[in-house]
Amino acid sequence: MRAWQLHDTTGPDAFSLDEVPTPEPGPGEVRVALRVVALNHLDLWVSRGLPAPDRLPHIAGADGAGIVDAVGDGVTTVAMGDEVIVNPSLSCGLCPACLAGDIVFCRSYGILGEHRPGTLAEAVVVPARNVAPKPAGLDWETAGSFGLATGTAFRMLRRGRLGAGDVLLVVGVGGGVSSAAVVLGRAMGARVFVTSRSPDKVAWALDHGAEAGFDSAGEFAKELKAAAGRPADVVVENVGPATWGQSVRAAGPGGRIVVCGSTSGPKVELSMPVLFFKQLEVVGSTMFTFGEFADVVDLVASGAVRPPVDRVYDFTDLPEALARLDAGEQLGKVALRIG
């Protein structure tokens, strides 16, 4: 099969399209012949050795959807020919955290394409529990691309206890997680507001149910309060130091600021009096559980949520697709079509 492999960790140019042996599923595993796969910032980080793969060459890629074409011993829940979506959350399945369903706290928690060969290939082998049935009628482009980002956004909103009628502010809209947060927030009945430095991305959010959008580089806390009539109940913050001050100001008393990334740098300042007088919660979040993934698949299957796909490239055009992601030009997911 063809696979995009990393032979070193010098950056996105280190991917090469190679002919490699097609992997065989072991006990409890299935092989998925992939139809559409999608990129995440994780793939860029792994290409730069952050974190370095355990072994080289390495196949990155966390998201994909396709058709099961080989089934390992002992697999009873998945059959040959099933159309499936790959769930990239990996865990041991045996420890107390896993048995409680909190796989994100598993000590051996990992992500497909980071901790084992991923989806930037014509086929991937995963544990049988890491595939979910593709909803009938869902297009392959959406099926193959929403998993990691939409699952991550869903857990963030759940941890932020987003409720119907709440004011949700999504800071720095455009990427997979933040654009998913917009459509999920609307589906959950929240009033959604966004920030971006790109007028096109703000316009996209307005088209997808946001009430108003503001410039990420401006004083968006004031603008939010003027537009919404009150501050935010939940702020989705993945930008970090460039927007953090405004995000904290935008959160109202008892507000929750939920963070799953920090694209503008690793450190922020936090005023302790603001934290305790406003009784804010700063909530870290990463990835999602099997239960949360199932909930997200159900939301997509019902049609209540349609996570955006930015652009679909041919499988051979990975370098162009990665460049678009690296430049932050995308609105939603950047995907690759196989075959």
Ligand SMILES: [Zn+2]
């Ligand atoms: Zn575990």
